[in-house]
Amino acid sequence: MFDNLRQVSYVCLPHHPTKQQQQHMAESTYTEDNIRSLDWKEHIRIRPGMYIGKLGDGASPDDGIYILLKEVIDNSIDEYVMGFGREVEVKVEEGVVSVRDYGRGIPLGKVIDVVSKINTGGKYDSKAFKKSVGLNGVGLKASNALSEEFTVYAVREGQKKQADFSYGELVKDHKISKTKEPNGTFISFRADHGIFKKYKYRSDYIENQLWNYAYLNAGLKLNFNGKTLVSRNGLRDLLERKIGQEQRRYPIIHLKGEDIEVAMTHGNGYGETYFSFVNGQHTTQGGTHLIAFRQSVVEAVQKHFGKSYDRKDILASINAAVAIKVEEPIFESQTKTKLGSTEMGPGSPTVQTFLRNFMLEHLDNFLHKNPAVTQSLEKRIKQSERERKEIAGIKKLANQRAKKANLHNKKLRDCRVHFDSSNKKHTEEGKLASTIFITEGDSASGSITVARDVQSQAVFSLRGKPLNCFGQTKKVVYENEEFNLLQHALNIEDGLEYLRYNRIVIATDADVDGMHIRLLLLTFFLQFFPDMVGAGHLYILDTPLFRVRDKQKTYYCYSEQERQEAVKALRGKAEITRFKGLGEISPNEFKDFIGENIRLEPVVLGEATDIEQLLNYYMGKNTPARQTFIIDNLRKEQDEDLDGNGVPDVEELAVAEA
Template structure:
């Protein structure tokens, strides 16, 4: 068949609003529904707040108010306020902003002038007003189109800018804000701008000690091997400690932007830390031993930063700015000089740090032989690994054909048994969704050393599938999803996998990469309509909506759900519950409670939390027929098995 006619009529010029709405991924990464910290609704909020932060950095206003209610987000700062004659232009005309003059915004967070315009174009309601010296100018928009430009009026309000918007539900479908994600986002702003007050829905967030506060909040005092080392210089701030957990955990920032994927500055920091330790102790300690169990925060300011993606999650700049040293030279010189000086002045900390390095060295040497055999076995298995059904795009891909949106969408489902993995494998998107199948219940690795990861074939293959043996920097999938049955065995497998990740790869959880897949418990249908219900309440609502006597199916396992049905549950309407580290989470205590020696408290917890599902009244006699009821005796047995 001949190609369709290609002529002048096929060439279209989109205006800025149409282009943003047609290709939102180019501007804000993936859309999502709010279950991931890098979903679009949080990027839009960040773009608005960034402008307020820039005002604070320039010395104007020390308070920013953020409110979210019924899906409407608003941000009020007390900076200088947008010049009143440019209020409409700043939020609706591309290549318009105050950040192109490098003297005014030399090291600004957002440099391309797109952020506010993207938020405007992707919102069905958007309002902005600015106050300057007793005068106010306001404008209202919808989908980027000006609805009303209000006349300038007098006001007693303080100087500053106010922006309110509601993300367009036609683009961000069924979205919902998570307070823990927003608070974490705002805390990062607080740490990077000591003294700035951020008020979120009435709660005040403020930091006095910058990145030192960040680490002290993230790592409990009893888990730190030595007090947090806090170093500051021109355009540079770092905070460092070591803990007991495996892996490396970093919080890196460039010009206030949280670079979740690191970049040139983080690589240079690691090298600088290694060289500083080797210099101070006059010993060629292995890089891996120095960095093992490190928890560090790094913030750097770069002139005209170049990021490797539109969402600015990885720094690509090699220079600090015109006529300035390279990022690598600047960072390494800073660390070698200041970190070494600190250790000389604090010998107790220096001794504790070296003790941690030596412990890592012993542990590494103990597993060296096992690791070599395990890696050879894993390499052989990878040639015909039936456990892994891979996808075509990877999160760590350097292929320029793979978009940021595709990389952020990469997902691997960890399933149990062939029936469950079979349905997901058939239903998945082969571009961005992979499946790893467990043979059965994995080993309870609580209290074990990392040696078990290499000795246990299942864990070793999973580690290689995710590409996390040497840390999460090269993680192959943005979302690692535990997909188990909604029953006692499924809960147990979920706990065992959570134990594995929390104990050996806490940085993966901290990075927001681990999720639990929610799958429907019931299908309620008649000849016209079908509802998939995730709770008893949703089931009752579906029954009322259909009236009559609909057919009700209780899904006891993932294998019972057909591939055709599954495609909807892992596609656009996927429901994921993120695994989030709470404030001051003590992983050791948490895992000890759930996976350690059996206690009555844990048995009671499992008994209280097992889900009991009752079928609807199918007989019409006013009573419910029990479909699956777990007795106290069975619950105790499940608790003991766990």
């Protein structure tokens, strides 16, 4: 059996490094002097991503400035869960965030330690915080270390202890004093502008964040800048606000049990929309509990009807919220956006078994007791089944064409790293920042393609105005070649699980045609992929309208006010250029606008946004109503003297900003 084996001999030749290699080896000597020990605040400030995920400027709901706020509020929520304090006050004024709860208050002798000593807190004792949001004692320390100003005080039984910090360093240790304030904890901070550059808080993001706390803690009052947020019916209220009554195919199914709450209904649209939570934490990336929930819904529905309905038909257009409580949960990162736990706790059943048993019993019972809901649910499943079978042939042909196009897709200039975790080349950098720009025409896409970062930025070029798809079925997505290629580029045909880009950015000219294309793309995504929009992945690229410069300085201005300020700053005759289209901006200039200083306007679905009603108004056949609105809101744009020479420059007029 060894006859066919060949003997191979290896000869090892001596390696003689070049002078350059020898010098490099000498410079990279690894000795005891290379070993450094960082204190807690240095490590957080050098590696903030390990503690709060991405930094960002506030344009995305998972940017670091919102994580800092979340880490502070989590402690107040834990107090409420333990039965102490029924109100939390949150204020954001001129960049300063403050949170005041009325719980027990941090023990006075440990106020400084709790916010500045790593791995110090009251949540390591499972008896006190058995199913807490925060477990590792890092959150408050991260907020402290990453803030220019940080103040904490606690009140207990008429006594108050305060401490002031800056960049994690204690600057003033106040003596314990008497006070008439009620028990509780107060924390305020201003995020470090050196780390979070040009950041700005968005009130709608903070309000959405606080509403989630309200839904998960029925009866808790959250006061945000004078506005009171409170929920009486938990997750049912969440779905009622998120999914308009006209969009629901049947009344919301609301199920509650020990350590679990579920609300669900089906809508008229497409996609699957989920809101998942663990111990009060909004797990925006799902995790083991969401996977188990989806499987359990399918199994419970199939068992109830005694039919093997297809999984896709059961979950099509579902809108659901699920919240569970897990003892000592394991998350996949410090930001706690994805659950990794497979068990409900030590010695407890698995997450899969727990959800399966609950849904098989409670959903089945509900459907038996509510025949009208059961009938509507089955009707929606059968409708999805019909639609799926109707487009099966078209879908197959469209996918074959898309597969061929992917071999040499002239519309897509891809990047190297992607958002979906299944990609073997996936990196944390790509996951957090992978972006695709959807542009109009070759000139705009050409500038962005040359200027982009090929590591994490892709470009998809449209050939012109896309189809107005309002009111059409998903069949049009496969029949229209451009839409089909776009959904394949994003990899969202079967849901968000394998979405390839974290940020989908619409990049169109700031003129009438550009605005129209933007509106048509928004219609496409809202009509067929509302879950992607709701998850915060869609943005509008903000590019400068003017370039104002002299021989020494150049200013890029995004508004008329910025243009006027730039002209003033140059104090002389400034050269002013009005950018009429993205193609007019050179690749060298474009690098600044899509790099570190990128300005993105997120597309946010507010509370109780009725997508069907919204699209019907702007894209439907209600022309007279729209005409009346436009006439009532017209604004005359006056001729402007852009260069200050006393003569209005009609050719360089700014487009009126709506």
